[in-house]
Amino acid sequence: MEPSLFSSALLIARKDLAIEFRTRTAFFSAVVFAVLAMVIFFFAWDPTSVAAIDLAPGVLWVIFTFAGLLGLQRSFNMEQADRAIDGLLASPAPREAIYLGKALANLVFVGAVEAVTILGVALFYNMPFGGRALALAGLAFLAAVGLVAVGTLFSAMAVNTRLAELLLPVLSLPFFLPIVMPAAQATAKLLAGRPIAEAAGWWKVLIAFDIVFVVACTLAFPFTLEE
């Protein structure tokens, strides 16, 4: 009996995470990038003209976006080496399961990078996330879903091209905007201590784009694999 869509997706995600856990190359690259970016932002910051609370949301989302791209890049590179992707495509696993499995592994990756980044920003900018930590984690998760949905699709499209490393950000960043914009706005409200209801509109926009991107990218993915 062939495995279902979701069990195939879980298998693929578990395999990707096992490889990442064993090699840790992408995670360390992303964390090093995140820390370096925090340091650069910190030393470029003039606390007398911009308050930490105004700067932190921007710093967080710039780092989430670019550190996430490092992980997404690696997602299909590991399948291209030795054409392991052919093994997946020849298997009874639905094409959509390959996408969902990859996206799920990427979500864990981006989530881990986000966790490190949130801690780093809290330390560097002395941000008392305390009571808002759960809401911020929820926001980061929702944004990660959208970023990963789009990034996984474009990673599959870009991997067969000669300029894959350039193409992925060029393709992805315009589609990241509808995710990063409401997420950054909602983060700013959260960090300013405003009630969550005040940013409800931005949360709704974020959730709507998540749904649109996950559905559209899952349906589009099988066509990116056609030769």
Place this chain on the structure above:
Amino acid sequence: MSDAPVIEVRGLTRAFGARRAVDGIDFALETGDCLALFGPNGAGKTTLLRMLAGLLKPTSGTARIGGVTLPGGAAVRAAVGIISHEHMLYDALTARENVEFTARLYGVRDPRDAALRALERMRMLDRADTLVRALSRGLKQRVSIARAMVHGPQVVLLDEPFTGLDAAGAAALTAMLCELKRDGAALILVTHNLSEGLELATHAAIMRDGRFVRYEPCAMLDAVEYAVSYRELVIRGA
């Protein structure tokens, strides 16, 4: 699977731009048949196998596996095993993890045991827990063969499977292929080695410029005449 031939190919064509890599191929294989496919580099052999594995869409013509027209569904893909030029393995996983992952993808019962059995048949049990990146090319090829066979395919597509194998590996592969034939699987074996191919084959074909320039059952075949013909058709390009 129905009573139809295990593999039935009619007018199968694949073009890349103006060039036809595979050009109107016809053949059929029953259970236990093995087609040895010979031909120079660029003849279209790999493209033909990739179409039969569902990795490439034909430009025209049809290919059926067990009576189901490709690309078919999960059941058809589950009936096929492919060994390619590339090993289709993950370097950061062990030999066992690679084969077990495939077994799970194909829904094999008791995937861990199935993986170990497949590795044992390729005499790789002692290296089961070695990372693939630490294996030699020949050993990787053995793992790749175990990966392709772990689900007991009814159609096995082999693209130069003996490449890189030492005598023990080649013997293990030959034994495995004989067993698969006995169990009713249909095989397509692409090779440049005539004796290796004809030893297992029930049918033989020489492919050039995307077409079969010779195709016949091996029972009617004179090995010496075939070797001369092969040399003329492939090496001299007659």
